[in-house]
Amino acid sequence: NAGVMQNPRHLVRRRGQEARLRCSPMKGHSHVYWYRQLPEEGLKFMVYLQKENIIDESGMPKERFSAEFPKEGPSILRIQQVVRGDSAAYFCASSPTGNEAFFGQGTRLTVV
């Protein structure tokens, strides 16, 4: 059973471009969380999704950020018009029940 798969592992974007981060949960997992982590800091909750539904997006910036988890395919975190402050590691975690969550390897986003 493959773990949580995130791609790309590293992403470089110029200021103003769009960044699209993908997360394929573990088989049988219908709950997905996205977190952002700056160097030497903790995990900041961004959004919690179940299939086709956003359950809690209280950690998402109001502008430029969006997330989806369609019926088919991976969950997508989209950042439009990236700025240098968006540079961070973005982690996705999946859960079968909304309790124990398992993390992917993360996407390191660098905005230049």
Add this chain to the structure above:
Amino acid sequence: QKEVEQNSGPLSVPEGAIASLNCTYSDRGSQSFFWYRQYSGKSPELIMSIYSNGDKEDGRFTAQLNKASQYVSLLIRDSQPSDSATYLCAVNSPPAAGNKLTFGGGTRVLVKP
């Protein structure tokens, strides 16, 4: 008040000793509690989960939960240099509050040979 609080450390522990980590949380209705280990530059790894008051042991790790006092702790026995990492406490909010998984800032543990 932060939802989940941990001492940031570093917690320096001699090899072979017990490392004791603490975590407090603010939502009294929380039901599920987890400890994750994160090595530098890597993703968090789930090492313990606990749902009821008392102790839960798994190998060299023991998680302790006290819902009345709203704290959860992690003991690492016979600490090894390979245990040097940041340990993250995570708390699941009650279903009525959205089931959100919230993390503390983490405690950095340094095990010295």
